[in-house]
Amino acid sequence: MLLLRKLTLREIHLPLREPFRTAGGTQTLRRILLVEAEDEDGHIGWGECVAQETPSYAPETVETAWHAITAWLAPRVLHRPIEGPESLFALFERDVRGHPMAKAAVEMAAWELEARRRNVSLARMLGGTQPRVPVGRVVGFQPDPDALVALVRRHHAEGYRRIKLKIRPGADAAFVRAAREALGPDADLSADANGAYTLDDRDALRALDDLGLSMIEQPLGWDDLVRHAALQQVLRTPICLDESITSLERVDDMIALGSGRVVNLKPGRVGGLAAAVAIHDRCRAHGIPVWCGGMLESGIGRAHNVALASLPGFTLPGDLSPSRRYWEQDIVTPEWTMDADGYVTVPFDRPGMGVEVDRDRVENLTVRRTVL
Numbered sequence: 001m002l003l004l005r006k007l008t009l010r011e012i013h014l015p016l017r018e019p020f021r022t023a024g025g026t027q028t029l030r031r032i033l034l035v036e037a038e039d040e041d042g043h044i045g046w047g048e049c050v051a052q053e054t055p056s057y058a059p060e061t062v063e064t065a066w067h068a069i070t071a072w073l074a075p076r077v078l079h080r081p082i083e084g085p086e087s088l089f090a091l092f093e094r095d096v097r098g099h100p101m102a103k104a105a106v107e108m109a110a111w112e113l114e115a116r117r118r119n120v121s122l123a124r125m126l127g128g129t130q131p132r133v134p135v136g137r138v139v140g141f142q143p144d145p146d147a148l149v150a151l152v153r154r155h156h157a158e159g160y161r162r163i164k165l166k167i168r169p170g171a172d173a174a175f176v177r178a179a180r181e182a183l184g185p186d187a188d189l190s191a192d193a194n195g196a197y198t199l200d201d202r203d204a205l206r207a208l209d210d211l212g213l214s215m216i217e218q219p220l221g222w223d224d225l226v227r228h229a230a231l232q233q234v235l236r237t238p239i240c241l242d243e244s245i246t247s248l249e250r251v252d253d254m255i256a257l258g259s260g261r262v263v264n265l266k267p268g269r270v271g272g273l274a275a276a277v278a279i280h281d282r283c284r285a286h287g288i289p290v291w292c293g294g295m296l297e298s299g300i301g302r303a304h305n306v307a308l309a310s311l312p313g314f315t316l317p318g319d320l321s322p323s324r325r326y327w328e329q330d331i332v333t334p335e336w337t338m339d340a341d342g343y344v345t346v347p348f349d350r351p352g353m354g355v356e357v358d359r360d361r362v363e364n365l366t367v368r369r370t371v372l
């Protein structure tokens with residue numbers, strides 16, 4: 001039985017190691033909403049909300065998540081006995097539609113708290129079995145194929161197990177071909193379109209079929225399944241769905257329609273770890289490989305992702321880059337690292353999420369806080 005007595009929300013501004021360019025402009029820091037849960041015995045658990053500043057990836061933002069947690073979610077879990085972290089998802093779903101990232105932030109804090117309380121690793125509690133997980137690297141848009149080749153060569157040499165190229169109409173086949181020629185036929189290369197194409201672009205996407213990509217991620221609309229099914233029928237390359245996978249039911253729909261053959265699983269996008277584990281189990285039963293995507297998390301969100309990715313169905317490299325890839329200095333110790341073979345070690349031997357929060361650093365980075 002879980003009895004939460006306090007939820008502390010913080011917004012931190014975490015400086016990025018190098019500026020992050022998106023369609024919306026250039027970011028030099030990441031606004032992150034952190035949730036710290038405390039139970040009646042003083043056990044602590046941390047969760048991180050993956051919502052961004054703007055609704056460019058998903059409808060939620062830092063502001064909407066802050067509001068959803070304070071107004072609707074916290075009152076449903078504070079000071080009332082809860083069976084355990086696995087029951088939070090249904091509790092939230094009953095009364096609050098949408099807002100999966102806000103729900104996940106609270107739910108994941110409860111999972112971490114429960115793991116600390118039981119003195120076991122979060123990975124163990126979720127059913128993880130893999131001692132280490134392969135790591136992939138995302139490469140953003142480059143001005144020309146030569147610039148891209150220089151980057152993919154470097155990251156391949158650093159040991160990353162997969163290189164994922166961002167693509168969009170007009171910046172696709174020529175770039176992917178250059179990367180393929182540079183790395184050779186055996187390197188794991190994939191592409192992520194973040195919904196930049198329409199069905200009318202099917203010829204441009206079919207032009208990628210001969211380049212040996214392990215998958216094309218989310219070529220079409222962020223909430224689409226039907227058009228992806230039509231596209232998959234004319235593409236040999238497996239389609240991987242990311243933005244479209246918002247629940248277990250959407251996975252069932254994907255399977256029924258044939259909208260994709262791989263799933264990028266992000267706990268924040270599906271409402272938390274319980275839903276993510278359920279999706280993992282369903283995909284595994286259907287022989288669909290899953291891997292863990294990234295949302296520019298701090299070391300807290302990364303910890304939850306690593307624990308999840310230790311489950312046996314995570315057979316493909318995850319976007320689990322080490323802390324130094326993004327941050328001047330992370331907010332956890334030890335920071336997340338990757339070995340020379342391109343793997344991150346799952347901290348099965350440490351309680352909870354396996355890293356400790358650097359409270360002084362979090363305090364220094366906090367720009368607002370509320371205690372519920």
Ligand code: MG
Pocket residue numbers: 192194217218242243264293
């Ligand atoms: Mg993606």
